[in-house]
Amino acid sequence: MSSNIALDVKNLECAYGSVKVLSGITFQLESGSILGIAGENGAGKSTLVKSICGLLKPAAGKINCHVPAAAIHQEFNLAPDLTVAENIFLGKELTGGTLLSVKAMDSKAKELLASLGVSISPETLVSTLTVAEKQMVEIAKAVNCDSGVLIMDEPTTVLTQGETEKLFSLIRGLTAKGKAIIYISHKLDEVISLCDNIMVLRDGEMAGIHPVSELTPRSLAEKMVGRELSRIFPPKLPEHSNVVKLEAERLCASGVKDVSFTLHAGEILGVAGLNGAGRSELAETLFGLRTITSGTIRINGKAAEIRSVQDALKHKIAFLTEDRQGSGLLLEFPIDENMTLASQANYAKGGFLNFRSIREKALHYIRSFGVKCTSPAQEVKNLSGGNQQKVAIAKCLDTAPEIFIFDEPTRGVDVGARREIYDFVHDLAAKGCACLLISSDLEELLGLCRRVIVIRNGALAGEVSGEELTEQHIIRKAAGVEK
Numbered sequence: 001m002s003s004n005i006a007l008d009v010k011n012l013e014c015a016y017g018s019v020k021v022l023s024g025i026t027f028q029l030e031s032g033s034i035l036g037i038a039g040e041n042g043a044g045k046s047t048l049v050k051s052i053c054g055l056l057k058p059a060a061g062k063i064n065c066h067v068p069a070a071a072i073h074q075e076f077n078l079a080p081d082l083t084v085a086e087n088i089f090l091g092k093e094l095t096g097g098t099l100l101s102v103k104a105m106d107s108k109a110k111e112l113l114a115s116l117g118v119s120i121s122p123e124t125l126v127s128t129l130t131v132a133e134k135q136m137v138e139i140a141k142a143v144n145c146d147s148g149v150l151i152m153d154e155p156t157t158v159l160t161q162g163e164t165e166k167l168f169s170l171i172r173g174l175t176a177k178g179k180a181i182i183y184i185s186h187k188l189d190e191v192i193s194l195c196d197n198i199m200v201l202r203d204g205e206m207a208g209i210h211p212v213s214e215l216t217p218r219s220l221a222e223k224m225v226g227r228e229l230s231r232i233f234p235p236k237l238p239e240h241s242n243v244v245k246l247e248a249e250r251l252c253a254s255g256v257k258d259v260s261f262t263l264h265a266g267e268i269l270g271v272a273g274l275n276g277a278g279r280s281e282l283a284e285t286l287f288g289l290r291t292i293t294s295g296t297i298r299i300n301g302k303a304a305e306i307r308s309v310q311d312a313l314k315h316k317i318a319f320l321t322e323d324r325q326g327s328g329l330l331l332e333f334p335i336d337e338n339m340t341l342a343s344q345a346n347y348a349k350g351g352f353l354n355f356r357s358i359r360e361k362a363l364h365y366i367r368s369f370g371v372k373c374t375s376p377a378q379e380v381k382n383l384s385g386g387n388q389q390k391v392a393i394a395k396c397l398d399t400a401p402e403i404f405i406f407d408e409p410t411r412g413v414d415v416g417a418r419r420e421i422y423d424f425v426h427d428l429a430a431k432g433c434a435c436l437l438i439s440s441d442l443e444e445l446l447g448l449c450r451r452v453i454v455i456r457n458g459a460l461a462g463e464v465s466g467e468e469l470t471e472q473h474i475i476r477k478a479a480g481v482e483k
């Protein structure tokens, strides 16, 4: 065997209990190279990562790791009550004499984060960070392990393009030093631009390994789903009605400054902006999660008091949060209970919950969204990332909303399921629901919306529609170089 093989996997098979999820996985990873892994939600990508890291014992086959491996897992593994530096050094604290050298850790942490282009103070508590910052800390933590194989499972789902580019140059620097990288992402253009080869997983089996020179995002997507793909976006909706469903007037809350806009029945209104611009804060304010300090929300032309989530639900507002693991879902609970969580009152009869109708409703959603699971009783934490997102959408939908706020609905979702979600948003709007779509994916905003508002520093930085509805205009407004 040649000496520059960092990782050698032969005939790997993995199962959860009696359910086989991976079989016949065979590949070698050379030092200094980047292998991408692509596959639909539930194809087995994260399972492969867990088995390589020793978190999951293979049912059969061999994994020979010739150098230590470190991974950034799809779900955050940070300790919220520790500082950024403490998290980065967790388990491998620097010691100066007998004492932990806090100073040395802080300065090394700072250096690592600076190489990623972020300026978070090492003393910050992780619980106070945004999702993008947490992701950066995860990356810094893994890079700090200085291992020969570094695996990244969806590291850029919450990052902006600029942040992603910094990460990529860091990765290229690591491969130049001889590290081997495994990179997993649903952003197919990214995988193709970064990797040397891409392995396609389909239903737990290898559907091939291809040099990127042979691939385009489209051909890769087709290899993932095993069939030809036609369109990804549904046809645009005709002009929406003139019925104003929701109106924000000079709305202020923490992180939201003087924002005014209107949302019409049957419209998909896009919300663009850089990470941290205040888009999620605006959504949280509309959903009663932030205290309104001044300004008004009107629904169906009448001033609406929204002081709590209950108030928002009463006004038929649904909110698909970007933080599905933190506040969207109860991970330890089964799929069916999660799907009916926000609408439980509908299933109560004489003080008892009707579990049969809960189960039936869940089965309906599982079928219509194609959720990959063993049964409605399966715990949500055992679903793949993309399938968790589908459960979160079903949960919102079950409240029969008239106003639906989506915060990054396709984050971590594969091409096939992404198309299903686009169709879903489209159909919802076609039936008259007013949809607010927050997204960092400009293609998504341009593909679905006729009008996009841009948020910058918590305030409205502009609105684009018609001829102006282009990537260029949105980016320039989000960056503050165009009024």
Ligand SMILES: Nc1ncnc2c1ncn2[C@@H]1O[C@H](COP(=O)(O)OP(=O)(O)OP(=O)(O)O)[C@@H](O)[C@H]1O
Pocket (backbone or CB within 6 Å): 016, 021, 039, 040, 041, 042, 043, 044, 045, 046, 047, 048, 074, 372, 373, 381, 382, 383, 384, 385, 386, 387, 412, 414
């Ligand atoms: N702890 C677990 N117990 C039981 N089944 C599991 C567990 N973890 C994952 N699975 C199942 O194994 C299959 C593969 O899941 P995995 O998380 O590896 O998919 P993935 O390719 O990473 O998907 P995604 O793109 O959505 O992240 C899925 O059907 C999933 O439901």
Ligand SMILES: [Mg+2]
Pocket (backbone or CB within 6 Å): 045, 046, 047, 074, 153, 384, 385
């Ligand atoms: Mg995964």
